[in-house]
Amino acid sequence: MQDRARETRKVLLESAAHMFVERGYAGTSVNGISDHSGRTSGAIYFHYSSKEKLALAVVREQFATWPQLTAAYTARGVPPLEKLVGLSLRVAQSLSEDVVARAGARLWAERRAIESAVPAPFDAWSVAATRLLAQARARGELAEGIEPSTAAVTLVSAFFGFCTLIDEMPGGRCWRELLEQWWTLTLRSLQADPDPAALLARVRAGSPARRGSAAPCPT
Incomplete structure:
Protein backbone atom coordinates (compact mmCIF):
# COMPACT_ATOMS: atom_id res chain seq x y z
CA MET A 1 0.00 0.00 0.00
CA VAL A 59 9.71 23.23 -5.35
CA ARG A 60 10.86 21.28 -2.31
CA GLU A 61 11.61 18.24 -4.46
CA GLN A 62 13.96 20.37 -6.56
CA PHE A 63 15.91 21.63 -3.58
CA ALA A 64 16.06 18.20 -1.98
CA THR A 65 18.56 17.28 -4.71
CA TRP A 66 21.04 20.06 -3.88
CA PRO A 67 22.63 18.26 -0.86
CA GLN A 68 23.20 15.23 -3.08
CA LEU A 69 24.91 17.43 -5.66
CA THR A 70 27.12 19.23 -3.15
CA ALA A 71 28.16 15.93 -1.54
CA ALA A 72 29.91 15.00 -4.78
CA TYR A 73 32.23 17.99 -4.33
CA THR A 74 33.43 17.44 -0.76
CA ALA A 75 36.21 15.00 -1.69
CA ARG A 76 39.75 16.05 -0.90
CA GLY A 77 42.31 16.65 -3.58
CA VAL A 78 40.18 18.83 -5.87
CA PRO A 79 40.93 22.59 -5.67
CA PRO A 80 37.96 24.56 -4.34
CA LEU A 81 37.42 26.73 -7.42
CA GLU A 82 37.26 23.57 -9.53
CA LYS A 83 34.69 22.17 -7.10
CA LEU A 84 32.64 25.35 -7.42
CA VAL A 85 32.63 25.25 -11.22
CA GLY A 86 31.92 21.52 -11.26
CA LEU A 87 29.04 21.96 -8.84
CA SER A 88 27.58 24.68 -11.05
CA LEU A 89 27.64 22.29 -14.01
CA ARG A 90 25.69 19.70 -12.04
CA VAL A 91 23.09 22.22 -10.92
CA ALA A 92 22.80 23.68 -14.43
CA GLN A 93 22.33 20.19 -15.84
CA SER A 94 19.53 19.58 -13.35
CA LEU A 95 17.87 22.90 -14.21
CA SER A 96 18.21 22.19 -17.94
CA GLU A 97 17.26 18.52 -18.12
CA ASP A 98 15.18 17.61 -15.05
CA VAL A 99 11.52 18.60 -15.43
CA VAL A 100 10.93 18.83 -11.67
CA ALA A 101 13.93 21.12 -11.24
CA ARG A 102 12.79 23.24 -14.19
CA ALA A 103 9.30 23.47 -12.72
CA GLY A 104 10.68 24.43 -9.33
CA ALA A 105 12.68 27.25 -10.89
CA ARG A 106 9.65 28.54 -12.80
CA LEU A 107 7.43 28.34 -9.73
CA TRP A 108 9.96 30.29 -7.70
CA ALA A 109 10.02 32.95 -10.42
CA GLU A 110 6.20 33.07 -10.23
CA ARG A 111 6.15 32.91 -6.42
CA ARG A 112 4.00 36.05 -6.08
CA ALA A 113 1.11 34.14 -7.64
CA ILE A 114 1.33 31.48 -4.92
CA GLU A 115 -0.20 32.39 -1.57
CA SER A 116 2.24 30.38 0.55
CA ALA A 117 5.90 31.29 0.91
CA VAL A 118 8.01 29.52 -1.71
CA PRO A 119 11.44 28.33 -0.48
CA ALA A 120 14.31 30.34 -1.96
CA PRO A 121 16.99 28.44 -3.87
CA PHE A 122 19.88 30.60 -2.79
CA ASP A 123 20.63 29.80 0.85
CA ALA A 124 22.27 26.37 0.58
CA TRP A 125 24.04 27.37 -2.64
CA SER A 126 25.44 30.55 -1.09
CA VAL A 127 26.74 28.66 1.95
CA ALA A 128 28.48 26.11 -0.28
CA ALA A 129 29.95 28.84 -2.51
CA THR A 130 31.15 30.85 0.50
CA ARG A 131 32.90 27.81 1.94
CA LEU A 132 34.63 27.00 -1.35
CA LEU A 133 35.72 30.60 -1.94
CA ALA A 134 37.09 30.80 1.61
CA GLN A 135 39.08 27.63 0.97
CA ALA A 136 40.40 29.11 -2.27
CA ARG A 137 41.50 32.25 -0.42
CA ALA A 138 43.28 30.16 2.24
CA ARG A 139 45.18 28.41 -0.55
CA GLY A 140 46.17 31.71 -2.16
CA GLU A 141 44.05 30.96 -5.23
CA LEU A 142 41.54 33.81 -4.85
CA ALA A 143 42.21 37.25 -6.27
CA GLU A 144 43.11 39.97 -3.80
CA GLY A 145 40.15 41.92 -2.45
CA ILE A 146 37.57 39.16 -3.02
CA GLU A 147 35.45 38.65 0.11
CA PRO A 148 34.03 35.10 0.02
CA SER A 149 30.54 35.68 1.46
CA THR A 150 29.85 38.78 -0.63
CA ALA A 151 31.24 37.20 -3.79
CA ALA A 152 29.21 34.02 -3.16
CA VAL A 153 25.90 35.91 -3.10
CA THR A 154 26.82 37.74 -6.30
CA LEU A 155 27.90 34.53 -8.03
CA VAL A 156 24.82 32.56 -7.00
CA SER A 157 22.45 35.36 -8.04
CA ALA A 158 24.18 35.74 -11.41
CA PHE A 159 24.28 31.98 -11.94
CA PHE A 160 20.56 31.48 -11.33
CA GLY A 161 19.74 34.46 -13.52
CA PHE A 162 21.91 33.00 -16.26
CA CYS A 163 20.22 29.59 -15.97
CA THR A 164 16.78 31.21 -16.04
CA LEU A 165 17.53 33.00 -19.30
CA ILE A 166 19.66 30.37 -20.99
CA ASP A 167 16.80 28.74 -22.93
CA GLU A 168 16.04 32.09 -24.55
CA MET A 169 19.65 32.81 -25.51
CA PRO A 170 21.11 32.01 -28.95
CA GLY A 171 22.43 28.46 -28.72
CA GLY A 172 20.52 27.89 -25.48
CA ARG A 173 20.42 24.14 -26.09
CA CYS A 174 24.21 24.16 -25.63
CA TRP A 175 23.98 25.15 -21.98
CA ARG A 176 27.37 23.63 -21.11
CA GLU A 177 29.21 25.76 -23.64
CA LEU A 178 27.31 28.89 -22.60
CA LEU A 179 28.05 28.23 -18.94
CA GLU A 180 31.73 27.70 -19.67
CA GLN A 181 31.79 31.06 -21.47
CA TRP A 182 30.24 32.65 -18.37
CA TRP A 183 32.84 31.02 -16.14
CA THR A 184 35.66 32.13 -18.46
CA LEU A 185 34.69 35.75 -17.81
CA THR A 186 34.01 35.20 -14.11
CA LEU A 187 37.22 33.31 -13.33
CA ARG A 188 39.33 36.13 -14.73
CA SER A 189 38.13 38.17 -11.75
CA LEU A 190 38.16 35.37 -9.16
CA GLN A 191 41.51 33.67 -9.73
CA ALA A 192 44.69 35.09 -8.21
CA ASP A 193 46.55 33.96 -11.34
CA PRO A 194 43.83 33.86 -13.98
CA ASP A 195 43.91 30.78 -16.19
CA PRO A 196 40.24 29.91 -16.76
CA ALA A 197 40.94 27.74 -19.79
CA ALA A 198 43.13 25.35 -17.79
CA LEU A 199 40.70 25.18 -14.88
CA LEU A 200 37.73 24.54 -17.14
CA ALA A 201 39.66 21.83 -18.97
CA ARG A 202 40.30 20.04 -15.67
CA VAL A 203 36.64 20.34 -14.65
CA ARG A 204 35.52 19.18 -18.09
CA ALA A 205 37.69 16.07 -17.81
CA GLY A 206 36.21 15.04 -14.47
CA SER A 207 32.69 16.43 -14.48
CA PRO A 208 29.76 13.98 -14.46
CA ALA A 209 27.79 16.65 -16.31
CA ARG A 210 30.30 16.57 -19.16
CA ARG A 211 30.52 12.78 -19.21
CA GLY A 212 26.75 12.47 -19.58
CA SER A 213 25.06 11.15 -22.68
CA ALA A 214 23.45 14.41 -23.74
CA ALA A 215 23.23 14.95 -27.47
CA PRO A 216 25.92 17.19 -29.00
CA CYS A 217 25.09 20.76 -29.77
CA PRO A 218 24.00 21.49 -33.34
CA THR A 219 26.61 23.03 -35.60
Missing part, protein backbone atom coordinates in the same frame (compact mmCIF):
# COMPACT_ATOMS: atom_id res chain seq x y z
CA GLN A 2 2.80 2.42 0.89
CA ASP A 3 4.61 1.60 -2.36
CA ARG A 4 1.45 2.34 -4.36
CA ALA A 5 0.94 5.65 -2.52
CA ARG A 6 4.58 6.58 -3.11
CA GLU A 7 4.28 5.79 -6.81
CA THR A 8 1.07 7.81 -7.08
CA ARG A 9 2.73 10.83 -5.45
CA LYS A 10 5.67 10.52 -7.82
CA VAL A 11 3.41 10.38 -10.88
CA LEU A 12 1.39 13.37 -9.67
CA LEU A 13 4.53 15.36 -8.86
CA GLU A 14 6.09 14.74 -12.26
CA SER A 15 2.83 15.42 -14.13
CA ALA A 16 2.37 18.66 -12.21
CA ALA A 17 5.97 19.61 -13.00
CA HIS A 18 5.36 19.13 -16.73
CA MET A 19 2.26 21.29 -16.55
CA PHE A 20 3.96 24.03 -14.51
CA VAL A 21 6.86 24.15 -16.98
CA GLU A 22 4.54 24.38 -19.98
CA ARG A 23 1.80 26.63 -18.58
CA GLY A 24 3.08 28.23 -15.40
CA TYR A 25 1.32 28.22 -12.06
CA ALA A 26 -1.71 30.29 -13.07
CA GLY A 27 -2.24 28.34 -16.29
CA THR A 28 -2.17 24.94 -14.60
CA SER A 29 -5.32 23.39 -13.16
CA VAL A 30 -5.94 20.35 -11.00
CA ASN A 31 -8.05 18.93 -13.82
CA GLY A 32 -5.15 19.42 -16.23
CA ILE A 33 -2.78 17.60 -13.88
CA SER A 34 -5.37 14.85 -13.55
CA ASP A 35 -5.61 14.46 -17.32
CA HIS A 36 -1.82 14.46 -17.74
CA SER A 37 -1.21 11.96 -14.93
CA GLY A 38 -4.12 9.63 -15.61
CA ARG A 39 -5.07 9.92 -11.93
CA THR A 40 -8.33 11.34 -10.64
CA SER A 41 -8.71 14.79 -9.15
CA GLY A 42 -9.69 13.01 -5.95
CA ALA A 43 -6.27 11.33 -5.85
CA ILE A 44 -4.57 14.73 -6.20
CA TYR A 45 -6.58 16.23 -3.35
CA PHE A 46 -6.00 13.13 -1.21
CA HIS A 47 -2.21 13.35 -1.52
CA TYR A 48 -1.66 17.12 -1.80
CA SER A 49 -5.01 18.77 -0.82
CA SER A 50 -4.59 21.67 -3.32
CA LYS A 51 -2.73 22.89 -6.37
CA GLU A 52 -0.77 25.21 -4.09
CA LYS A 53 0.42 22.33 -1.89
CA LEU A 54 1.39 20.37 -4.99
CA ALA A 55 3.38 23.34 -6.33
CA LEU A 56 5.23 23.66 -3.03
CA ALA A 57 6.00 19.93 -3.12
CA VAL A 58 7.52 20.37 -6.60
Whole structure:
Protein backbone atom coordinates (compact mmCIF):
# COMPACT_ATOMS: atom_id res chain seq x y z
CA MET A 1 0.00 0.00 0.00
CA GLN A 2 2.80 2.42 0.89
CA ASP A 3 4.61 1.60 -2.36
CA ARG A 4 1.45 2.34 -4.36
CA ALA A 5 0.94 5.65 -2.52
CA ARG A 6 4.58 6.58 -3.11
CA GLU A 7 4.28 5.79 -6.81
CA THR A 8 1.07 7.81 -7.08
CA ARG A 9 2.73 10.83 -5.45
CA LYS A 10 5.67 10.52 -7.82
CA VAL A 11 3.41 10.38 -10.88
CA LEU A 12 1.39 13.37 -9.67
CA LEU A 13 4.53 15.36 -8.86
CA GLU A 14 6.09 14.74 -12.26
CA SER A 15 2.83 15.42 -14.13
CA ALA A 16 2.37 18.66 -12.21
CA ALA A 17 5.97 19.61 -13.00
CA HIS A 18 5.36 19.13 -16.73
CA MET A 19 2.26 21.29 -16.55
CA PHE A 20 3.96 24.03 -14.51
CA VAL A 21 6.86 24.15 -16.98
CA GLU A 22 4.54 24.38 -19.98
CA ARG A 23 1.80 26.63 -18.58
CA GLY A 24 3.08 28.23 -15.40
CA TYR A 25 1.32 28.22 -12.06
CA ALA A 26 -1.71 30.29 -13.07
CA GLY A 27 -2.24 28.34 -16.29
CA THR A 28 -2.17 24.94 -14.60
CA SER A 29 -5.32 23.39 -13.16
CA VAL A 30 -5.94 20.35 -11.00
CA ASN A 31 -8.05 18.93 -13.82
CA GLY A 32 -5.15 19.42 -16.23
CA ILE A 33 -2.78 17.60 -13.88
CA SER A 34 -5.37 14.85 -13.55
CA ASP A 35 -5.61 14.46 -17.32
CA HIS A 36 -1.82 14.46 -17.74
CA SER A 37 -1.21 11.96 -14.93
CA GLY A 38 -4.12 9.63 -15.61
CA ARG A 39 -5.07 9.92 -11.93
CA THR A 40 -8.33 11.34 -10.64
CA SER A 41 -8.71 14.79 -9.15
CA GLY A 42 -9.69 13.01 -5.95
CA ALA A 43 -6.27 11.33 -5.85
CA ILE A 44 -4.57 14.73 -6.20
CA TYR A 45 -6.58 16.23 -3.35
CA PHE A 46 -6.00 13.13 -1.21
CA HIS A 47 -2.21 13.35 -1.52
CA TYR A 48 -1.66 17.12 -1.80
CA SER A 49 -5.01 18.77 -0.82
CA SER A 50 -4.59 21.67 -3.32
CA LYS A 51 -2.73 22.89 -6.37
CA GLU A 52 -0.77 25.21 -4.09
CA LYS A 53 0.42 22.33 -1.89
CA LEU A 54 1.39 20.37 -4.99
CA ALA A 55 3.38 23.34 -6.33
CA LEU A 56 5.23 23.66 -3.03
CA ALA A 57 6.00 19.93 -3.12
CA VAL A 58 7.52 20.37 -6.60
CA VAL A 59 9.71 23.23 -5.35
CA ARG A 60 10.86 21.28 -2.31
CA GLU A 61 11.61 18.24 -4.46
CA GLN A 62 13.96 20.37 -6.56
CA PHE A 63 15.91 21.63 -3.58
CA ALA A 64 16.06 18.20 -1.98
CA THR A 65 18.56 17.28 -4.71
CA TRP A 66 21.04 20.06 -3.88
CA PRO A 67 22.63 18.26 -0.86
CA GLN A 68 23.20 15.23 -3.08
CA LEU A 69 24.91 17.43 -5.66
CA THR A 70 27.12 19.23 -3.15
CA ALA A 71 28.16 15.93 -1.54
CA ALA A 72 29.91 15.00 -4.78
CA TYR A 73 32.23 17.99 -4.33
CA THR A 74 33.43 17.44 -0.76
CA ALA A 75 36.21 15.00 -1.69
CA ARG A 76 39.75 16.05 -0.90
CA GLY A 77 42.31 16.65 -3.58
CA VAL A 78 40.18 18.83 -5.87
CA PRO A 79 40.93 22.59 -5.67
CA PRO A 80 37.96 24.56 -4.34
CA LEU A 81 37.42 26.73 -7.42
CA GLU A 82 37.26 23.57 -9.53
CA LYS A 83 34.69 22.17 -7.10
CA LEU A 84 32.64 25.35 -7.42
CA VAL A 85 32.63 25.25 -11.22
CA GLY A 86 31.92 21.52 -11.26
CA LEU A 87 29.04 21.96 -8.84
CA SER A 88 27.58 24.68 -11.05
CA LEU A 89 27.64 22.29 -14.01
CA ARG A 90 25.69 19.70 -12.04
CA VAL A 91 23.09 22.22 -10.92
CA ALA A 92 22.80 23.68 -14.43
CA GLN A 93 22.33 20.19 -15.84
CA SER A 94 19.53 19.58 -13.35
CA LEU A 95 17.87 22.90 -14.21
CA SER A 96 18.21 22.19 -17.94
CA GLU A 97 17.26 18.52 -18.12
CA ASP A 98 15.18 17.61 -15.05
CA VAL A 99 11.52 18.60 -15.43
CA VAL A 100 10.93 18.83 -11.67
CA ALA A 101 13.93 21.12 -11.24
CA ARG A 102 12.79 23.24 -14.19
CA ALA A 103 9.30 23.47 -12.72
CA GLY A 104 10.68 24.43 -9.33
CA ALA A 105 12.68 27.25 -10.89
CA ARG A 106 9.65 28.54 -12.80
CA LEU A 107 7.43 28.34 -9.73
CA TRP A 108 9.96 30.29 -7.70
CA ALA A 109 10.02 32.95 -10.42
CA GLU A 110 6.20 33.07 -10.23
CA ARG A 111 6.15 32.91 -6.42
CA ARG A 112 4.00 36.05 -6.08
CA ALA A 113 1.11 34.14 -7.64
CA ILE A 114 1.33 31.48 -4.92
CA GLU A 115 -0.20 32.39 -1.57
CA SER A 116 2.24 30.38 0.55
CA ALA A 117 5.90 31.29 0.91
CA VAL A 118 8.01 29.52 -1.71
CA PRO A 119 11.44 28.33 -0.48
CA ALA A 120 14.31 30.34 -1.96
CA PRO A 121 16.99 28.44 -3.87
CA PHE A 122 19.88 30.60 -2.79
CA ASP A 123 20.63 29.80 0.85
CA ALA A 124 22.27 26.37 0.58
CA TRP A 125 24.04 27.37 -2.64
CA SER A 126 25.44 30.55 -1.09
CA VAL A 127 26.74 28.66 1.95
CA ALA A 128 28.48 26.11 -0.28
CA ALA A 129 29.95 28.84 -2.51
CA THR A 130 31.15 30.85 0.50
CA ARG A 131 32.90 27.81 1.94
CA LEU A 132 34.63 27.00 -1.35
CA LEU A 133 35.72 30.60 -1.94
CA ALA A 134 37.09 30.80 1.61
CA GLN A 135 39.08 27.63 0.97
CA ALA A 136 40.40 29.11 -2.27
CA ARG A 137 41.50 32.25 -0.42
CA ALA A 138 43.28 30.16 2.24
CA ARG A 139 45.18 28.41 -0.55
CA GLY A 140 46.17 31.71 -2.16
CA GLU A 141 44.05 30.96 -5.23
CA LEU A 142 41.54 33.81 -4.85
CA ALA A 143 42.21 37.25 -6.27
CA GLU A 144 43.11 39.97 -3.80
CA GLY A 145 40.15 41.92 -2.45
CA ILE A 146 37.57 39.16 -3.02
CA GLU A 147 35.45 38.65 0.11
CA PRO A 148 34.03 35.10 0.02
CA SER A 149 30.54 35.68 1.46
CA THR A 150 29.85 38.78 -0.63
CA ALA A 151 31.24 37.20 -3.79
CA ALA A 152 29.21 34.02 -3.16
CA VAL A 153 25.90 35.91 -3.10
CA THR A 154 26.82 37.74 -6.30
CA LEU A 155 27.90 34.53 -8.03
CA VAL A 156 24.82 32.56 -7.00
CA SER A 157 22.45 35.36 -8.04
CA ALA A 158 24.18 35.74 -11.41
CA PHE A 159 24.28 31.98 -11.94
CA PHE A 160 20.56 31.48 -11.33
CA GLY A 161 19.74 34.46 -13.52
CA PHE A 162 21.91 33.00 -16.26
CA CYS A 163 20.22 29.59 -15.97
CA THR A 164 16.78 31.21 -16.04
CA LEU A 165 17.53 33.00 -19.30
CA ILE A 166 19.66 30.37 -20.99
CA ASP A 167 16.80 28.74 -22.93
CA GLU A 168 16.04 32.09 -24.55
CA MET A 169 19.65 32.81 -25.51
CA PRO A 170 21.11 32.01 -28.95
CA GLY A 171 22.43 28.46 -28.72
CA GLY A 172 20.52 27.89 -25.48
CA ARG A 173 20.42 24.14 -26.09
CA CYS A 174 24.21 24.16 -25.63
CA TRP A 175 23.98 25.15 -21.98
CA ARG A 176 27.37 23.63 -21.11
CA GLU A 177 29.21 25.76 -23.64
CA LEU A 178 27.31 28.89 -22.60
CA LEU A 179 28.05 28.23 -18.94
CA GLU A 180 31.73 27.70 -19.67
CA GLN A 181 31.79 31.06 -21.47
CA TRP A 182 30.24 32.65 -18.37
CA TRP A 183 32.84 31.02 -16.14
CA THR A 184 35.66 32.13 -18.46
CA LEU A 185 34.69 35.75 -17.81
CA THR A 186 34.01 35.20 -14.11
CA LEU A 187 37.22 33.31 -13.33
CA ARG A 188 39.33 36.13 -14.73
CA SER A 189 38.13 38.17 -11.75
CA LEU A 190 38.16 35.37 -9.16
CA GLN A 191 41.51 33.67 -9.73
CA ALA A 192 44.69 35.09 -8.21
CA ASP A 193 46.55 33.96 -11.34
CA PRO A 194 43.83 33.86 -13.98
CA ASP A 195 43.91 30.78 -16.19
CA PRO A 196 40.24 29.91 -16.76
CA ALA A 197 40.94 27.74 -19.79
CA ALA A 198 43.13 25.35 -17.79
CA LEU A 199 40.70 25.18 -14.88
CA LEU A 200 37.73 24.54 -17.14
CA ALA A 201 39.66 21.83 -18.97
CA ARG A 202 40.30 20.04 -15.67
CA VAL A 203 36.64 20.34 -14.65
CA ARG A 204 35.52 19.18 -18.09
CA ALA A 205 37.69 16.07 -17.81
CA GLY A 206 36.21 15.04 -14.47
CA SER A 207 32.69 16.43 -14.48
CA PRO A 208 29.76 13.98 -14.46
CA ALA A 209 27.79 16.65 -16.31
CA ARG A 210 30.30 16.57 -19.16
CA ARG A 211 30.52 12.78 -19.21
CA GLY A 212 26.75 12.47 -19.58
CA SER A 213 25.06 11.15 -22.68
CA ALA A 214 23.45 14.41 -23.74
CA ALA A 215 23.23 14.95 -27.47
CA PRO A 216 25.92 17.19 -29.00
CA CYS A 217 25.09 20.76 -29.77
CA PRO A 218 24.00 21.49 -33.34
CA THR A 219 26.61 23.03 -35.60
